[in-house]
Amino acid sequence: MTARIPVVVLAGYLGSGKTTLLNHLLRNDDGRRIGVLVNDFGSINVDAMNVAGQVDATVSLENGCLCCAVDAEGVDRMLEKLAHPGAPLDAIVIEASGIAEPAQLVRMVLSSQNPGIEFGGLVEVVDAAEFDDSRARHPELDDHVRLADLVVVNKIDRVDEAERDRVIGEVRELAEGAVLATERGRISPGILFDDPAIRDAGGARQLSFADLDDHDDDHGHHMHAVYESMEFTTDRPLNPTAFLAFLKERSRGVYRIKGPIDFGASGEGRCFQFHAVGVYAAFETTRWKGSRSTSLVLIGTDLDPSNLRARLESCIDPTPDAVDRMGVLNLARHLEDDGPSSNHPDKWDDEAG
Numbered sequence: 001m002t003a004r005i006p007v008v009v010l011a012g013y014l015g016s017g018k019t020t021l022l023n024h025l026l027r028n029d030d031g032r033r034i035g036v037l038v039n040d041f042g043s044i045n046v047d048a049m050n051v052a053g054q055v056d057a058t059v060s061l062e063n064g065c066l067c068c069a070v071d072a073e074g075v076d077r078m079l080e081k082l083a084h085p086g087a088p089l090d091a092i093v094i095e096a097s098g099i100a101e102p103a104q105l106v107r108m109v110l111s112s113q114n115p116g117i118e119f120g121g122l123v124e125v126v127d128a129a130e131f132d133d134s135r136a137r138h139p140e141l142d143d144h145v146r147l148a149d150l151v152v153v154n155k156i157d158r159v160d161e162a163e164r165d166r167v168i169g170e171v172r173e174l175a176e177g178a179v180l181a182t183e184r185g186r187i188s189p190g191i192l193f194d195d196p197a198i199r200d201a202g203g204a205r206q207l208s209f210a211d212l213d214d215h216d217d218d219h220g221h222h223m224h225a226v227y228e229s230m231e232f233t234t235d236r237p238l239n240p241t242a243f244l245a246f247l248k249e250r251s252r253g254v255y256r257i258k259g260p261i262d263f264g265a266s267g268e269g270r271c272f273q274f275h276a277v278g279v280y281a282a283f284e285t286t287r288w289k290g291s292r293s294t295s296l297v298l299i300g301t302d303l304d305p306s307n308l309r310a311r312l313e314s315c316i317d318p319t320p321d322a323v324d325r326m327g328v329l330n331l332a333r334h335l336e337d338d339g340p341s342s343n344h345p346d347k348w349d350d351e352a353g
């Protein structure tokens with residue numbers, strides 16, 4: 001009998017580092033063939049764009065939360081696209097949206113009728129720097145940590161040692177599975193894909209329906225009941241100074257912004273992958289894969305889409321061929337370096353912009 005393909009559910013609050021961890025796994029797959037199902041809450045699947053090219057097979061679902069937008073059969077159909085005999089995979093990772101209900105996703109995988117797959121564990125990514133704020137806003141995140149087979153306390157570079165130890169201690173108190181602390185999701189793929197390794201890392205167990213039944217199944221209480229998203233796309237370059245001013249003044253309800261930005265001549269034609277998580281804002285520069293255009297997804301609560309859209313439209317550069325020197329300098333302060341000793345951007349609020 002051929003071995004079943006383990007399906008790992010990768011969850012974690014908005015911006016905690018799920019895509020970063022997934023990309024790390026894909027780049028360091030040790031020869032494993034990994035299929036990915038990516039779910040983005042916004043209508044532009046930024047996460048799928050960010051993993052494309054490195055993955056053996058991918059299916060994406062945008063504009064909705066996998067845990068309530070599709071039923072178990074829908075998930076089965078998507079898994080079938082990945083787990084078919086013609087494309088043998090060693091593992092499948094479902095990257096949940098940042099506001100998905102992990103228990104629901106795990107339940108869907110456990111109730112799958114597909115004989116070729118099995119549940120491979122729930123991984124919950126926690127942002128060490130946002131831990132207190134996010135659990136204060138969403139106490140249900142404690143349940144997600146409790147349920148996980150492996151909790152990855154990520155972004156430890158963003159907190160000092162004492163804070164890191166405190167957060168890890170609190171996570172350990174909540175978690176019933178293994179806990180690992182990392183920077184940029186750099187965990188060993190073996191930890192995820194070999195059950196014995198997870199067990200060695202701290203005693204994780206495979207979830208059963210009984211574990212999941214203890215968790216609230218009322219969608220009204222789930223995070224996606226209060227979150228909304230909007231997108232902003234334009235083929236015309238944005239002006240960096242205007243965009244940075246927009247960020248500084250954006251309303252508190254906008255928690256997450258992500259997607260590529262074209263800054264025209266000021267950006268030297270590069271693609272600026274933008275990420276805002278809470279008050280943290282960072283750019284990473286890449287090459288454009290297709291035609292240049294800005295495609296941003298904004299996620300938060302109580303959004304005012306027409307106002308946000310009008311303010312973003314006012315960031316469109318009237319002179320895109322001219323270089324905005326001050327804007328370029330300010331952009332540089334928010335550039336992300338992927339290296340271990342990188343100069344990470346400070347909190348947005350601390351900066352004059």
Ligand SMILES: Nc1nc2c(ncn2[C@@H]2O[C@H](COP(=O)(O)OP(=O)(O)OP(=O)(O)O)[C@@H](O)[C@H]2O)c(=O)[nH]1
Nearest residue numbers: 013014015016017018019020098154155183184275
């Ligand atoms: N400083 C720092 N930044 C990180 C780390 N891990 C991820 N990031 C950054 O955090 C931002 C969000 O990371 P993502 O991997 O996109 O987060 P996500 O959980 O997939 O986001 P959503 O899918 O929108 O919920 C990006 O700017 C990442 O580069 C880390 O360990 N340290």
